Amino acid sequence: MSTPTKPVKTTGRPVRALAILAVLVIGLLATALIQGATSVRLGLDLRGGTSVTLQPRASNASNKITSEAIDQAVSIIRQRVNSLGVAESEVTAQGSGTNRQIVISVPGDSGRRVVDLVGQTAELRFRQVLAESSALTAGDTATAATPATGVSADVNAKFAALNCANPTSRQGTGADAPTDTIVACSRSGASKYILGPAEVLGRQVSKATAGIDQQGASAWYVLLTFNGEGTKAFGNITARVTTLTSPQNQVAIVLDGLVVSAPVIREAIPSGNAQITGSFTQTEAQDLANVLKYGALPLAFDRGEVQQVSPTLGSDQLHAGLLAGALGLGLVLIFSLLYYRALGLVTVGSLAIAGTILYLLFLVLGKSIGFTLTLAGIAGAIVSIGITADSFIVFFERIRDEAREGRSLRSAVESGWARARHTIIVADMVSILAAVLLYFFAVGGVRGFAFTLGLTTLIDLLIVFIFTKPIVTVIAKLNFFASGHPLSGFSEKSIGRKQATTPLEA
């Protein structure tokens, strides 16, 4: 309650704290400028795009889910996605060890291609055709009655039962073992085959390009070039089947367990080149060439989740998020000013600085660790306005408590702070604990929420220590507050203290 002095001179500590804050903000700003980060990286749900979550699955006993296999799958999928040439596509593995999901995010509207492209295991095999039938329904007696030579009754029965009209039969599984005689549908479902063991494998392909047949009606094909081993194997199989009768003079090109095409081999092909034709469109041919070029995935994948957000919905969600944030912030500020009067201005300032730091961190983290702001992240930030403001309330109410004990404002601020500090640290620690655990246990959107929640709670701690407290220390010396002006938030009336110096009991 002393006469107001120039606060800057008398106390060094609040000034030091504020100076640290200034250095911090300027540092962040400079980092953002140096990095050239001018806007926050938005998640796909805010700007439109496709995200696919793939769940690894062991398709047969020989390919177990290992950490290496997942890493390898990530890098192959990354190459495939990059081959589409969409900027800012992302392929990441989330989770830990073998219990990981692969998350692919592609902005814009090329998502449909991505979905088709990435999930293919792309297990390419060349197999001799042993029997072919264009009868699709199961229980076809004609085909069952003419079993191919050297095919077991078991396979013949499977062949008869295979119904290619059923969509589930036409899903590429990649579950076919290379050494088995198998039954398979064609990609279109128009015919079904009995196929011999694989004689040429996808890894024996050294190059794959898409080309267009100039003479025909612009039919797209994929041109394969085999490596030495592949050239020899392909030469062998083609030489052997040319002399056989139809349908056994065909070699089926099998991708993920489905027959892409089964050309009749008219002469041996020792050159080490092969063409896959199959009424492809340009996109299909190019995608298939890319898939073959980058190799087969070591694992099969289930599509855990596919989410496609149109740019319209994206911008709607962004606007809604920002509007909700502005509204929430506005309400909190109005409440603070009404209830705490001039002291509420400290809340306004603190939230403004917290917001500035958060925005700068979004910029910097977007550049440095690829942080993207999602809708759940915005929600986390809005929710944290409440948590941040809670810290101020705890502090302010403590000061009032101390003032009720009959202290001067200046000493009430110091002793109130000593007590409020403990409460704020413990409460914020609980929030941070929640955020960290959510982050590590959850997938997808939940992680975005947890990240912003944790980040904002840390900022809250920082702001309370190096802004709110120092500022309150400084203003407590101002006569306006110290004398309990009706608008200061420390008036006798608003504290509820009857006579400041008289003990209640006396």
Place this chain on the structure above:
Amino acid sequence: MAKISGLGGRLYSGETSFNIVENRKRWYSVSALFLLAAIAALVIQGLHLGIEFKGGASYTVNQPTATVAQARTAVQGLGIPGEIIVQKIGTSKVRVQTGAVTPDQSKAIETALTSAFGVTAESIDTQLVGPSWGKEITRKALYGLFAFLLAVMLFLAMAFEPKMAIAAIVAVVHDVLITVGIYALVGFDVTPATVIGFLTILGYSLYDTVVVFDKVRENTKSVAANSKMTYSQAANLAVNQTLVRSANTSLIALLPVASILFVGAGLLGAGTLKDLSLALFIGLAVGTYSSVFIAPPFLAQLREKEPAMQALAKRVAARGGAPVAVESKAVRPSTGSGPRNQPKRKGRK
């Protein structure tokens, strides 16, 4: 506002006091009623899980003239297995939800919708969830929940005292159960965003409880030495002293959540914002109640069982007769203002 502040002062001095800890049976009964209803709703009706948990597909067409009947006709003939739910979302969108579909079926649905409404495939918002995916995220959410409860219990036991940790966790479990029960009862959709909401409630509810318990700890530190108040009375004073604070922090926390709910439900109609904020809104309300009416009385009950606290209760009773009378007289000198007890407070730090 000033009136509330004045109330804060009276509550602080003990001039105005609500017997919150004393009347614990009343609050327990209220909570027991809610918990029973919640469990009954969960068992009988169960939660209305979104497609993220049970697998399925969702297609949202943004076309102001689109009607539910049109969408239903378009999709019906495709032979999609399972129940097809068609809903109007907001004013300009129609959403079609189906069971788990194959990629081919999904394409067929999209084609049907694009031709029915004259929109491009890119403008349809699609979500496909595999049937096993839901189990995966449910498992992860549960792991997260248990890890969180355990970590918080250990942390609070260290920061405060073990019995406070138990009481805080009891309050949190109470909040989540009741919130989930309300979801089962009303039949709101449970989506991953809802689960985020549930998990955040844990943090919020604990924040409030921590504020109250911090004051309880302060008031009860030397309660045994003073012999002026029983543990329950000291805890009750703490609850009263932090009542205004609890009300304020809850209100302030509720304001942003309410605005997300308002914008999310009003402008977008459905989605992350609405699901998240609805869970938070309900949970916050329940959490505020429990941090005042459940956690402190439960803590007091735990502590009163200790021999030292029982002995204290006897001493207090011997000194002042009826506990209620003691409260109004004895409370004031110990925490009321006065230079007399200032050195003592400093010594306690």
